[in-house]
């Protein structure tokens with residue numbers, strides 16, 4: 001039977017455990033295709049762009065690479081980062097070299113609490129917790145503006161400047177995105193995070209845009225919280241959160257905090273979206289390349305598999321995405337846990353268990 005819906009997926013395993021967890025996610029996608037009985041097909045093309053590739057070729061993405069990527073429906077990304085390449089070189093060489101030209105300006109990072117996983121949050125047992133961090137992904141503190149050696153004086157007197165760029169359009173589109181997302185959730189609430197007491201230009205512009213946009217969403221509850229206070233709130237009152245929207249840097253930090261509160265960085269998923277769909281969007285676990293555990297087969301694949309679920313959502317397959325999330329939950333609920341969550345299952349065993357749970361529930 002010919003596949004009724006066929007999707008072209010570009011996979012970029014990248015560095016370290018990237019390959020191990022992407023492989024796990026692709027096994028789950030294979031199972032989804034198989035269980036669909038031929039209704040779905042995922043045509044996966046792997047791109048070997050990594051820090052090893054960079055060391056050989058002097059660049060992460062070859063000439064024409066982006067045009068090739070652009071012909072895909074979605075990008076499935078592992079991680080980039082290697083002890084042999086400075087972090088800012090690898091990050092700008094591969095990850096940001098895709099998110100920027102493909103205008104993936106919305107980065108969503110759900111904070112998900114899994115059954116059977118102990119959270120350091122003392123309230124985790126008695127309250128249902130799940131919230132989404134919406135990260136401005138195109139400008140802000142990661143705009144790449146500034147420079148070194150600005151004093152013109154010698155060593156010991158160097159001055160470096162790192163400028164944050166906030167545009168009214170950039171603020172408005174991410175804030176609207178957060179409000180639209182909030183409307184799809186059980187609790188329609190948006191928390192806007194800034195540091196506008198201390199950063200009086202860009203962050204104040206953000207606040208002003210937020211105040212204006214919220215007028216269009218009278219049905220959505222709102223609050224404004226400074227980033228330092230929000231860090232405390234993540235720990236002390238997470239039950240009050242639904243959608244948290246913040247700048248590039250603030251949301252980056254808050255989402256790591258969120259995933260640690262949920263149990264481990266290894267379970268956190270993310271989507272880098274080009275909401276206009278002019279370019280493919282990119283799906284990746286929040287964690288990095290984890291060189292300390294690379295090659296041992298013990299990486300937690302849940303973040304990557306949950307990112308594949310976000311990819312299914314984006315491809316217009318929400319039922320399949322929910323089935324994958326339910327399979328993850330059924331697996332952790334049954335006590336099959338990876339090492340970073342205090343269990344014994346290695347990457348292969350955990351992936352097999354999730355695939356099994358998917359088959360059982362299909």
Ligand code: ATP
Nearest residue numbers: 080081265266287288289290291292293299300340
């Ligand atoms: P990068 O430079 O790519 O960000 P990193 O080592 O600085 O890499 P992470 O890769 O995010 O940062 O790792 C931080 C810590 O969390 C490491 O100790 C790593 O082993 C652990 N870790 C991250 N991801 C996983 C995972 N999927 N499974 C198990 N442990 C993980």
Ligand code: MG
Nearest residue numbers: 081087288289
């Ligand atoms: Mg790192």
